[in-house]
Amino acid sequence: MATTSTPGGAAPRTSLWGRLDERIGGYAYIAPFFIVFGLFGLIPILFTAWVSLHQWGALSDPTFVSFDNYARLLADPRFWNAAFNTLSIWVISTVPQLILALFLAHVLNETLLRGKGIFRMAMLVPNITSVLAVGIVFSSIFGRDYGLMNFLLESLGLNRVDWQASQPSSHVAISTMVMWRWTGYNTLILLAAMQAIPRDLYEVAAMDGAGRLRQFFTVTVPQLRNTIIFVTIVSTIGGMQIFTEPLVFGGTQQAITGGAARQYQTLALFLYEQGFRNFQFGYASTIAWVLFIVILGFSVVNLLLTRRIARD
Amino acid sequence: MRKNRVFGVAMSGLLATAAFGAAPVAAQDVTLDLWNFGAMGLEELITQYEAEHGIKVNIVQRGYDEHHEALLTSLMAGEVPDIAAVEVGYNSLFKATPQVFTDLRQFGAEALEPTYLDWRWAQGVATDGTIIGIPTDVGGIAMCFRTDLFEAAGLPTDPDEVSALWPDWDAFIETGKTFTAANTGAKFIDSAGGSVYNLVKNQGTEKYYAPNDPDTLIYETNPQNLKAWATAVAAIEAGLSANISQFSPEWNAGMANGDFAVLGCPAWMMNYIQGQAPDTAGKWNIASAPEKGGNWGGTQLTVPAASDNAQAAYDLIAWLLTPERQLEVFKLHGNFPSTPELYDTPEIQDFTSEFFSGAPVGKIFAESAKALHPVYEGPRERAIDREFGNGLGRIEAGLETADEAWASTLANVLLALQN
Known part of the structure; x- marks a missing residue:
């Protein structure tokens, strides 16, 4: 022009x-x-x-307090407890979940398997189920007196477990909910990546005498590195914000504190407790910002890792 | 031309908006939002009122804490219900800002004062005299017990004999040990927090705050609170508690299945039992509480200031809470009236409950209501109460010893009160 x-x-x-x-x-x-x-x-x-720089209670006006809320938060044992719970639930749910997803994706990728479409669709069903419904079902499964899990344990001759009462048992129960919901989703992402791996790599490996197991560990897994890191980032971001599962798991008035000993209170629940139970909006905003910075930190580390691996 | 057309469209839009805004609201179109919690037993009466007055009432029911938290949020946001229940545990918190509620004196509510128990009425009046709410029921305390389980344990089942078993709380714990030794498969009480700690605490003249003093906390030294804690600990250590948190699904299931033999019973608890465990009709009876006296709970119905239908809301409240309607609620559900003129009438005195094996519930709760006295509950009452409940919960779950739990509870209360 x-x-x-x-x-x-x-x-x-x-x-x-x-x-x-x-x-x-x-x-x-x-x-x-x-x-x-x-x-x-x-x-x-x-x-x-x-x-977050103000003190702001229910039905009152905010007053500026500078960084007092941040100092208070770092000295608050409830914060460190919630941070530990969050991290613990994240690890307990993510590690087995990724291993399981990798295994399932591998099975779904097998040429021998029939009805792949149905299996692949079924994988997503837990993910599109309402998290509230999942929570309600799982908390009745893990009920102390009338729960299915305790019924099974008992019929195997084992002791009943009061799932909500202790830190380890409640974390396992909550992680189970997370795993049930996200394993299928991660399986599909890993499966998509697996299908993009060139076939000739496997042919070469086979010619070199690598068995199926060897092929899986020396061809599939390294080729999936970036995808695995992506999946890890996503589950980190989700895991840091975990809220509904522990809330529904608690079920009663104790849920927001995550049990009588705060044994399964996560950071997001702690934030909610301070904001909408104690009505300390300044303090709750401080928790939100610290959570934001932590997630940002994790994401940056993940990003750097991905870049370095991509360069290799 | 074109400009004109645009102008025309804009004008007609404005006119439409104006017409919409000015549309007169017919009386029949009034819809009142009513927020409450738990079992208040007002549903039938509200249905009747809707039919008689041609208005609609949307009842939103939440859990106890959730309700008050949602109400506080809505008051801040200005998107309020027309009628909201405020329970005594949250009373001082809300009364600190009376301006967010409609002062019911503008509708002449002060004329209703003599109808209600003095101290119940006072719970709805802010320090500046604003009347923010009208009282619903009173929660005088008794003990509900399962006659079938008592019989299985070889204990008496006649209410007077059962009351005689536990003149004081030590005797109550001893009775629990006898019951437990009989191995009926059920626990003696549902929870140490609900059926022991709360009852003993509510029998005192002071709780966590010094009387009418929102700044002086006495929970650490108040002998009644120490006694409530010690009694609850004794109940846990004797293995009397089924360790089920009240108002949870497990609690409902346990109640229906007979997992516990005794439930601390403020009058409104009868409503819960009948609602959650209808199949247990005839298996319950009611005895007096150890050491007698004590009130647990009590609610005011309020009208938030931002309600568009304050007059209609007040009319409904005033109608719902008259003595004769409170009597009706009591007969149907068990929530006991806060209007003393009823207490000596034959309707109350002669009223027995079939569900509770013909127990003279009218007489029992009238007796207990007459003996009640005002107890001050401070602004952070509920926050402190939750920490004591959690402390007992940690002992019940075997996570902490009694001494550890007392220390951690005091530390947690301080954290909860920090601003």
Whole structure:
């Protein structure tokens, strides 16, 4: 267009609208995302940062307290307890989950398996079930007096477990819910990545005399490295914010504190307790920001790792 | 032309908006949102009121803490229900900001004062005189017990004889040991927090705060609180507790299956038992509580200031809580009236409950209601109460010894009270 115009000639003059379109049109097209993100993402995050510097109770006005809330949080044993619980539930749920997902994906990738479509769809069912429903079902499975799990344990001649009472047992029960919900989802992602591995790698490996197991560990797993890291990042972000499962697992008025000894109170539950049970909005916002920074930290570490692996 | 058309569209839009805004609201179109918790037994009466007055009432029922938390959030946000229950454990917290409630004096509520027990009425009045709520029931305390399980354990089942078994709390624990030794397969009580600690604590003249003083905490030294804790610990250590938290699904199941023989019974508890375990009709009876006296609970119905239908809401509350309707609720569900003029009437005195094996529940709870006295509950009452409940829960679960739990509870209360 510019090349066809000659100085002083009767160049086709683009209208004002057309020129505006060229200059700002692109921004307009991407604006909806940024407007929505700003309204529901950025502004609340910044507002939370502002609130976290204030003391703000129920039906009262905020007063500025600088970084007092942060100092208080770091000295609060309930915070460290919640941080430990969150980390513990994350590890107990993520590690077996990924191993299981890798195994399931491998099975689904087998050429011998029939009815693959059905199995692959079935994998996603737990993920699209309402987390509340999952929680209710699992908390009755793990009920102390009338739970299915204790019934099974007893019929195997083992002792009943009061699942909610102690830290390890409650973490196992909650992790089971998380695993049930996310294993299938991760399986599908790993499966997609597995299908992208070139077949000839396996042929070469087979020619070199590698058995199926050897092929799995020396071809499949290394090829999946990036995907495994991606899956780990996603489950880290989810795991740090785990909320509904422990809440429903508790079931009663004790749920928000995560049991009588806070044995399964996660960071997100602690945040909720301070914000909407004790109505300390400043303090709750502080927890939110610390949680945000922790997740950001994890994500950065993950990103650096991925980059380094990609470069290798 | 074009400009005109745009203008026209804009105008008609404005007109439509104006017309919509000005549309008169017919009386029949009034819908009242009522938020409450637990079992208040008001549903039948509300249905009757809807039919008689051509209004609609949406009842939203939540758990005890959830209800009050949601109410506080809604009061801050300004998106409020028209009627909200406020229980005494949260009373001082809400009364500290009376301006978020409609002052019911504007509807002449002060004329109702003589109808209700003085101290119950006072619970709905803020320090500046604002009347924020009208009282519902009173929770005088008795003991509900399972006659079948008592019989199986070789204990008497006649209420007077059972009451004679436990003149004081030590005797109650001893009775529990006798019951436990008989190995009926059931535990003596549902939980040490609900059926011992709460009852003993509520029998005192003070709880966690010094009387009418929101700044002085006495829970660490108040002898009644120490006694409540020690008695609950004794019950746990003697293995009397089924260790089920109250108002949980397990509790409902345990109640229906006869997993415990005794349940501390403020009058409103009868409503829970009949609602959650209807098949146990005729298996319960009611004895007096050890050392007698004590009140647990009590609610005011309030009208948040931001309600658009304050008058209609007040009319419903005033109608619901008259003596004759409270009597009706009592007969149907068990929640005991807060209106003393009823106490000596034959309707109350002669009323027996078939569900509770013909127990003279009218007489029992009238006796206990007359003996009640005001106990001050401070602004963070519920937060402190939860920590004591959690402390006992840790002993019940075997996570801490009694001494450890007392120390950790005191530490947790301090953390909870930090602002």
